Amino acid sequence: GFARVDHDREARNGVPEVIFGEGKRVEQISAIVARLRARHQRALVTRLDTERAEHVLRDHPDGQYDPVSRLLRWGEAPERLPGRVAVICAGTSDLPVAEEASQTLEWLGVEVARLNDVGVAGLDRLLAHREAITHADVLIVVAGMEGALPSVVTGLVRSPVLAVPTSVGYGASLQGVTALLGMLSACATGMSVVNIDNGFGAAWQAASILGL
Amino acid sequence: GFARVDHDREARNGVPEVIFGEGKRVEQISAIVARLRARHQRALVTRLDTERAEHVLRDHPDGQYDPVSRLLRWGEAPERLPGRVAVICAGTSDLPVAEEASQTLEWLGVEVARLNDVGVAGLDRLLAHREAITHADVLIVVAGMEGALPSVVTGLVRSPVLAVPTSVGYGASLQGVTALLGMLSACATGMSVVNIDNGFGAAWQAASILGL
Amino acid sequence: GFARVDHDREARNGVPEVIFGEGKRVEQISAIVARLRARHQRALVTRLDTERAEHVLRDHPDGQYDPVSRLLRWGEAPERLPGRVAVICAGTSDLPVAEEASQTLEWLGVEVARLNDVGVAGLDRLLAHREAITHADVLIVVAGMEGALPSVVTGLVRSPVLAVPTSVGYGASLQGVTALLGMLSACATGMSVVNIDNGFGAAWQAASILGL
Amino acid sequence: GFARVDHDREARNGVPEVIFGEGKRVEQISAIVARLRARHQRALVTRLDTERAEHVLRDHPDGQYDPVSRLLRWGEAPERLPGRVAVICAGTSDLPVAEEASQTLEWLGVEVARLNDVGVAGLDRLLAHREAITHADVLIVVAGMEGALPSVVTGLVRSPVLAVPTSVGYGASLQGVTALLGMLSACATGMSVVNIDNGFGAAWQAASILGL
Amino acid sequence: GFARVDHDREARNGVPEVIFGEGKRVEQISAIVARLRARHQRALVTRLDTERAEHVLRDHPDGQYDPVSRLLRWGEAPERLPGRVAVICAGTSDLPVAEEASQTLEWLGVEVARLNDVGVAGLDRLLAHREAITHADVLIVVAGMEGALPSVVTGLVRSPVLAVPTSVGYGASLQGVTALLGMLSACATGMSVVNIDNGFGAAWQAASILGL
Amino acid sequence: GFARVDHDREARNGVPEVIFGEGKRVEQISAIVARLRARHQRALVTRLDTERAEHVLRDHPDGQYDPVSRLLRWGEAPERLPGRVAVICAGTSDLPVAEEASQTLEWLGVEVARLNDVGVAGLDRLLAHREAITHADVLIVVAGMEGALPSVVTGLVRSPVLAVPTSVGYGASLQGVTALLGMLSACATGMSVVNIDNGFGAAWQAASILGL
Amino acid sequence: GFARVDHDREARNGVPEVIFGEGKRVEQISAIVARLRARHQRALVTRLDTERAEHVLRDHPDGQYDPVSRLLRWGEAPERLPGRVAVICAGTSDLPVAEEASQTLEWLGVEVARLNDVGVAGLDRLLAHREAITHADVLIVVAGMEGALPSVVTGLVRSPVLAVPTSVGYGASLQGVTALLGMLSACATGMSVVNIDNGFGAAWQAASILGL
Amino acid sequence: GFARVDHDREARNGVPEVIFGEGKRVEQISAIVARLRARHQRALVTRLDTERAEHVLRDHPDGQYDPVSRLLRWGEAPERLPGRVAVICAGTSDLPVAEEASQTLEWLGVEVARLNDVGVAGLDRLLAHREAITHADVLIVVAGMEGALPSVVTGLVRSPVLAVPTSVGYGASLQGVTALLGMLSACATGMSVVNIDNGFGAAWQAASILGL
Ligand SMILES: Nc1ncnc2c1ncn2[C@@H]1O[C@H](COP(=O)(O)O)[C@@H](O)[C@H]1O
Ligand SMILES: Nc1ncnc2c1ncn2[C@@H]1O[C@H](COP(=O)(O)O)[C@@H](O)[C@H]1O
Ligand SMILES: Nc1ncnc2c1ncn2[C@@H]1O[C@H](COP(=O)(O)O)[C@@H](O)[C@H]1O
Ligand SMILES: Nc1ncnc2c1ncn2[C@@H]1O[C@H](COP(=O)(O)O)[C@@H](O)[C@H]1O
Ligand SMILES: [Mg+2]
Ligand SMILES: [Mg+2]
Ligand SMILES: [Mg+2]
Ligand SMILES: [Mg+2]
Numbered sequence A, B, C, D, E, F, G, H: 001g002f003a004r005v006d007h008d009r010e011a012r013n014g015v016p017e018v019i020f021g022e023g024k025r026v027e028q029i030s031a032i033v034a035r036l037r038a039r040h041q042r043a044l045v046t047r048l049d050t051e052r053a054e055h056v057l058r059d060h061p062d063g064q065y066d067p068v069s070r071l072l073r074w075g076e077a078p079e080r081l082p083g084r085v086a087v088i089c090a091g092t093s094d095l096p097v098a099e100e101a102s103q104t105l106e107w108l109g110v111e112v113a114r115l116n117d118v119g120v121a122g123l124d125r126l127l128a129h130r131e132a133i134t135h136a137d138v139l140i141v142v143a144g145m146e147g148a149l150p151s152v153v154t155g156l157v158r159s160p161v162l163a164v165p166t167s168v169g170y171g172a173s174l175q176g177v178t179a180l181l182g183m184l185s186a187c188a189t190g191m192s193v194v195n196i197d198n199g200f201g202a203a204w205q206a207a208s209i210l211g212l
């Protein structure tokens, strides 16, 4: 067969395998979803465009699709994880990635606090929430262009920060590579980085820190 | 003055500022160490070559310098953090970076379990420790060349994995950039990445996860 | 004329010239196919999209087109080569490239064993076939994202491994460049690499090893 | 002759040509300095290492060499320019570049206010000087690693900011390229960028803004 | 809410926040425009394509959209700034970026003198305006391909030059990266650089120099 | 006006300015063509797609458009240049670029000998024309992918070779950058290089060598 | 311990683990050599400079060190493999890499035929050996700069070609990256590629093809 | 033997093979020089450092070594070529490359006119020689940093221009890559490009144009 679903993953990693939606045909996705739901009662597809999502929903109509985060999901976490994750985002254009993180967290059973549009060009917007951010258990910080926000946030808190570069920007932003390299080069301590636009991966790592 | 020591950092981040040893002159380092020790009773300098370390030790002779990790340190953590971090390394050539991580963890008060030379070209070496690695609270996985080890380890455990690419290799390794990009591209979930050769940063993030 | 078919290639290389389908107009392809079939009774076009394939099939209706591998072919190898090639692929999204390899091998007269969706994030899926892969005469290993699968496979076998990076992934995957560089940097021995998405080239090299 | 001194430059650009010290032999520099001093009574050499500076000083002993900024200079500006430039630097390791800027400004007749070691990982150090920085006429902001400081400063002031990336850092810092690209990608408005480590160029542009 | 309008920006930076049009949905833009106009009586959206501009204009019909510069704006500067900015452009293909600069300047209340199509391959076209360009207070020089025009212009004037690389060109132009790197490497003094195609940023920096 | 036609160019460079068709609107092209034809009786537009070409031809219906080379032209060279240029191309997919070179040469009044599809994978095809190529006065060699053909040709002849990399290929070909870098790195002597896909530039340089 | 020798490798891969000499200290190498020789009676260290080789030889004086290939070895293959490998090299500057391949092959028990300095700029040197190269069982082709030789050789033979790019060259050669990318982009079929300067890896793959 | 001197090259290319001095040992160079001089009475070694040059001169003491151009040569061209080449260089730091070009031309029997230090930041220095440069038969233009000089020169003349980028500069100059890409992107017509710092290659191409 074309796919070999890794059913042991729930045992090993705490959660069933998630389907990477890019480059798969609709029938492939539907078939994998069927197998996952039969075994684990829940399923998640990432990076799925609206058109293909609608096709998959014909086979599995009780799923929820969100066009901003491009997530398609069924079921939910059997139990909620302790702790709270702050998902902070630099600009309105970074929202799709921040939502991919927030909604993946919710599907994984984690409580989320969203803080949008607090980029470093208007620092007072962030500082107004200084109290709140120092109390999150994990922080996911999403930023495109020069990607400076995670360094600034990391300097303000003790909890671990997960930095997510986005492909927002143009020219020297190099589709997110500049933000990615900047976050990796940051001298602020207590921060690690995931792939460009990978809100999903940051959410999973946050849940893993909270004891997935 | 040339340096503005960020004394509040211990309050904000849980640990005093650490000195980045590259590109600083010996007198600058000595002066900053003096200020840090006066205030916090401990200090750490990273990425310091043997020659300059010896000069700094003339002013502060009770420090410990390790030429493998290139760390120079004084004092220790006031209390030990709960939990254990596994520091896993792919090849003997990656040891300096793994040691930077392990010894920073020790300075931060964290218990370390080292597992060396278990690269993916001889998978059985790693699988022989499968039990052990699934019980670590955080895993730091250090690898150069193609940097495949963190994906494999992440697939085997539930705890968060911090991947550290190293500059070991030649040609297409591009001084660690290939390992870095590979780790960021990994589809294994529960993994985040720090800068090339940044054992220090991974250690700090691990400590931060354990509740620094 | 616009094309100078290299008819001696069958004598020199064992197989007639194959047509690179990108950047050629339909009439050009049809004309070259006509000349090749007249002389060698078989022809193969690679990287051809469905629309142009249908146009070429109007002139040469007895061909077979497969939309997954994007191969269009006529005729078959006059005799079968000894030995067996395992075509192993990391994820469902890498299937088109793996199929380009498998079907090219079949057109060249080589027996293929397919093993799909055994990426390193769920290692047990691969290890379950450990016996089988150690008996292939040549292995083609197809992987995108961080491209770690070929290193792992090469460490398990004696036969030569041909690694094929794919453009599957996003962000730091850099359209397959990351997987390519990773495979070239691998310290596993007994492995060589072809271009990104070049299942065709890997198949040919495998056949050449089996004595094309 | 090997050099064609651009004597009209003082008329056109307001200041005589400055000698780029890299890749020139000592005798070449000495000869150009002689011609410049004969005509303009002042001269400046940039990016000159200590050893070659000492050789040039044998021919022109009344010059001043500073090993931190690597500038060698004779004479001074005939008159002082109105206004004040703040030269702000992120970390102690960035000092050489900041000093190249400050001392070039002084040679050009501009008043300088230095603010060192106020990087974004400890934001309060910068905010403590918020009042001061909003009153500078031009700001030069020097930072390596992820280069986030200029965005933050630009967001706090009305005056033009000149951002100078430095080659401080390692791995993903790519010898300053990451800081450079980050500064160019910044969404803060009222900022422009010069080459990596080019404190000299930023100083000149600042002076030009003040009416050189 | 999805956006946190930085209303203090007018106080801090002299002008209200400007909306980056890429990656935002029409309703988001309309809502932000409404808030900005309510508070500041003017608003500017950059990098907006015709289709989305028409949608936004349904909610705010008194705006002006220019398809060349892709700017959508309402209102104007409360007062005009002293001085004049020359906007010089190398080729007809660079006009959209030059117009983004010129029209942003006009919206900011600055007088503009346009000089188009004076690239270095026909130097006499530029030299014919030598007198004029030496009298501008600030010069914005826009060029794609090899991006040589700013160096040449900077060598002719005393006033500060702001160089804007464009993505015009093909092959080795690398979507503007070549022009960008060339401008940063220029040895002409009195020049600083903004992002590829960032006519908006250059305009703002020019206005800031004139005392925004 | 938006364009400043460089009418002196015919005097300086021997031929009137040629219009770069990318990124210009149809009306702009038509207007420039009108001015050029009024003054010089001929005009050439490069890199023009079929759709815009048809629009321009409505205003100037006596032009000739070739969809392969994407050239649109009016008039011809007042006199023919002495000598003959061989335009050699590696594969059928490189034909558009080779035709851009050949037809530009014809418009410039130069005699062309075409030799197509003689790439290095079937060396005998080239060697069959060894005599012919040694007698050309200038050789333009067009190749994509690894771009090896110009080195081989240069090793066989005394006349100057102009190498033109093309964007044909995929993956590691990097849209022609690999062929470009390869040609620049070639150790064969008597060869120089133009931009990727720049058949036009090679043709002009060839004509310039023949005494334009 | 610092190293975990993969003793099973001889069983799995046919030959004991080989020591990567870069980045290891002399005592580490000596200790690993001791363990390998005790178990397998032979050992090989690659990429070892003369100075460290001499230190290791003090502990293991019966080894052979070759400063050209930088290989240090003890013992030999228990039996010879059938078949012959041609090691072909483009220029005298590529000899160190070609020798790393040839001498590794000899250590692995494979017969080698060397053919040096037959780069494509003087094609007749290669064609003079056309007969010979068509009879090798595997061909290793070593080339720097533009790396065109493997394409040409592959076009002439049926046996598999292993291409080794070298770091020979300057400027656009990018330390071997250009040759690497060129070889990967080659349209010749029956060729695969190893890392820059990796003569060792090519030798191993050749031996693996011959049935290691 | 290690080297296969291409003695036919004089017949094919008009001049005997030239020795690339990098990466060769002194004895290898001496041996090749001996063979070349025995057959052709002249020899040239490029890119040779002073130390190794002195060693080679012990075996062949009648040679001439120039430390600026790093050329070592014996004998001279049997006859002088018609025509004159202008070698123009942007800054004093580019002199070594310009001299490599000039002295290679002299060795090839070509008359050279040198014009140094006429970079575009002081355009009048170049324009003062406008008459002279329009009369050269071929122009070699050498420039580092942004590499703008060749475009400007090409716009002023009819004769072919050969552009040589140099590695002079720092930061964004990327060791000459920026100048190289800029020259390739130039819109001036009648120009082609050689490798970074390749004065030798430009000289040979110029001689080839003059009828080598
Ligand atoms: N958006 C995403 N980014 C990175 N990895 C993902 C994403 N979505 C799913 N995955 C991972 O991709 C793997 C599944 O790949 P596949 O077999 O191609 O569906 C699983 O390991 C997932 O955890
Ligand atoms: N090896 C290292 N890698 C990254 N950051 C570091 C390293 N060592 C120290 N730092 C950070 O660098 C900052 C100090 O920089 P500086 O003021 O230049 O000494 C502190 O925030 C440290 O946490
Ligand atoms: N550190 C520097 N960075 C950039 N340009 C410089 C620097 N120092 C001097 N220059 C410029 O370099 C040019 C002189 O170059 P040269 O003729 O090679 O000495 C003058 O235009 C200077 O303004
Ligand atoms: N020159 C080389 N290039 C690539 N891989 C090598 C080289 N030399 C040894 N290796 C491999 O590196 C691994 C040993 O790495 P280490 O444990 O660091 O000594 C083994 O798998 C070897 O096959
Ligand atoms: Mg905002
Ligand atoms: Mg090992
Ligand atoms: Mg899968
Ligand atoms: Mg500091």
Ligand SMILES: [Mg+2]
Residues within 6 Å of the ligand: E090, E091, E092, E117, E119, F003, F004
């Ligand atoms: Mg024009």
Ligand SMILES: [Mg+2]
Residues within 6 Å of the ligand: C003, C004, F090, F091, F092, F117, F119
């Ligand atoms: Mg062909």
Ligand SMILES: [Mg+2]
Residues within 6 Å of the ligand: G090, G091, G092, G117, G119, H003, H004
């Ligand atoms: Mg040779």
Ligand SMILES: [Mg+2]
Residues within 6 Å of the ligand: D004, H090, H091, H092, H117, H119
């Ligand atoms: Mg100069």
